[in-house]
Amino acid sequence: MTADVLTYLAKSLVDHPDDVEVTAVTEDDGEIVLELRVNPEDMGKVIGKRGRTAKAIRTMVKAAATREGSSASVEIVE
Template identity: 45%
Template sequence: MDVQKVLHYFTTKLVDKPEEVEIIFTQTPEKNIYEIKVSPLDFAKVIGKEGRTFKALRSFINTVDAENRNDLVIDTTVV
């Protein structure tokens, strides 16, 4: 399963400006990093109340890709 594509799909469903969503994948020797870039106006929607949405996304990528150590980062850089 392509985690990057699935993460992009879920994130675009959460935000008001899906055209500004960008998922950047970086692989390091220690871990895989998925960076979510969204509009500053959509940042709170991706984080969710008390960080629940963000935690769910992080749990999702770690479950789907359990054989690798993954990290999830959210950036509000306007794409």
């Protein structure tokens, strides 16, 4: 479900929603790392001014993961 939250948020922000990809990787300590890939033209929209949008996305995903009883982080991959 956490990956679904990230996918929904990212697709809502970008101009090319079909290019949004989310990959979940589980670390050794059990943390889920969600790798977000978007069209290069949309990278600025996902990061935002001074990284504010990226920080907000990370906060929302972390809250969703906590609600599920797990921990997750977001990496924005070029």
